[in-house]
Amino acid sequence: MEIVIKLSQFLLSLSLLIILHELGHFLPAKAFKTRVEKFYLFFDVKYSLLKKKIGETEYGIGWLPLGGYVKISGMIDESMDKEQMALPPQPWEFRSKPAWQRLIIMLGGVTVNFILAFIIYIGMAYAYGDSYISNADMKDGLLIENQAMINAGFKSGDKIVAVDGEKIIRFDKEINSKVILAKEVVIERNGAQQTIKMPNDFVDQLSKFEKEPLASIRIPFVIGNIADESANQNLKPKDILLSLNGQTTKYLDQAKVILENNKNKSISAVVLRDQKQITLDLKVNKEGKLGVQLGGLGLDSLEKLGYYKITHQSYSFLESIPFGIEKGKDQLVGYGKQLKMIFNPETKAYKQVGGFHAIYNIFPSSWSWEVFWSITAILSIMLGVMNLLPIPALDGGHVMFLLFEIVSGKKPSDKFLENAQMVGFVLLISLLLFANGNDIYKAIMGK
Numbered sequence: 529m530e531i532v533i534k535l536s537q538f539l540l541s542l543s544l545l546i547i548l549h550e551l552g553h554f555l556p557a558k559a560f561k562t563r564v565e566k567f568y569l570f571f572d573v574k575y576s577l578l579k580k581k582i583g584e585t586e587y588g589i590g591w592l593p594l595g596g597y598v599k600i601s602g603m604i605d606e607s608m609d610k611e612q613m614a615l616p617p618q619p620w621e622f623r624s625k626p627a628w629q630r631l632i633i634m635l636g637g638v639t640v641n642f643i644l645a646f647i648i649y650i651g652m653a654y655a656y657g658d659s660y661i662s663n664a665d666m667k668d669g670l671l672i673e674n675q676a677m678i679n680a681g682f683k684s685g686d687k688i689v690a691v692d693g694e695k696i697i698r699f700d701k702e703i704n705s706k707v708i709l710a711k712e713v714v715i716e717r718n719g720a721q722q723t724i725k726m727p728n729d730f731v732d733q734l735s736k737f738e739k740e741p742l743a744s745i746r747i748p749f750v751i752g753n754i755a756d757e758s759a760n761q762n763l764k765p766k767d768i769l770l771s772l773n774g775q776t777t778k779y780l781d782q783a784k785v786i787l788e789n790n791k792n793k794s795i796s797a798v799v800l801r802d803q804k805q806i807t808l809d810l811k812v813n814k815e816g817k818l819g820v821q822l823g824g825l826g827l828d829s830l831e832k833l834g835y836y837k838i839t840h841q842s843y844s845f846l847e848s849i850p851f852g853i854e855k856g857k858d859q860l861v862g863y864g865k866q867l868k869m870i871f872n873p874e875t876k877a878y879k880q881v882g883g884f885h886a887i888y889n890i891f892p893s894s895w896s897w898e899v900f901w902s903i904t905a906i907l908s909i910m911l912g913v914m915n916l917l918p919i920p921a922l923d924g925g926h927v928m929f930l931l932f933e934i935v936s937g938k939k940p941s942d943k944f945l946e947n948a949q950m951v952g953f954v955l956l957i958s959l960l961l962f963a964n965g966n967d968i969y970k971a972i973m974g975k
Contacts, residue, residue, distance in 0.1 A: 546596035573592050627933050657843060
């Protein structure tokens, strides 16, 4: 069932992005009276799963889910229709239109991608609002268990003050993304500030360890289920450990250290049970465990217990617009930084480039519309940015040649464009093989 839910989200998001991207080409093409021969979701190599011709355009669904396309008459694209290009230009063809119209048609897809992302962020702000913890309220710092973070110099209890000069006002899920892209991070440790220089290959280091969050909030030791073989049957689910051996254990990471230092020993404990403090004697096994599963508490429960003050922000429709635009801008800038890291060999970030399996794994195993739309928004930004790269066969390649034509007044020959399209196609296939090859390598190596 988990696979079905993840796959459904993946295909729905991918289909939505492809259809809207291609619609961004289709609508201006039709507006400029340019013939569109095909509009396809997925590629119809040799045959289609479904197709229907309406007017001059064939609409269909292909069997190869690697993207989609619109086939515009008189345009050198992935169809490489040389027979059509050998004929005299016709008024309804792409090549017969003014350069500025062709430019608008080519920019239509990425424009829709960016607009879609901003619309999603605006809609999410209106529908879900925003919840976060003020950084000023993170008095006991963060939980740091990711080994790459520890190697970089972070410790549990550190409070992140600033990232690359940007003061951190609030702690939310975006903080991890900011740290990944950072060159330096200012932290507060034991009341004093210090600067941690991030390793150039930090992204590569992250891949070598378990996929723990870089930094997360510290949580209490909450008892979940007690194993039948556990020597601590005096514990009950939802008990919260407050102290062990007379030492305060406000947080789980503090309790783990004390348990590790008291293997095979009996220790006293104070637990919070039904809002009352109870003293118990507990036995620590040879592994430094109590023989229990960990329980969890939601943010609301943590707030009631006095751990954190959660700020819940709701937005009217008008208020959600600037918030969504700002969120979209931050994500766009952040993805630009990620691309910069990927193209910098020193970071070794290129090793983490993933293909379709990596995108599939982003989606959760349980259905959440909030998470679905959040992932779809960032994928829309990624699709827009990637398509703007000046590579022949991508929208950015066409735009590059059109800008050259507009500036110089000289149109590249059809033969040159055909050769450039072929080079770009080979390059794209190579990138596709590299990205999906990374997925296969990680699956085999268990990374």
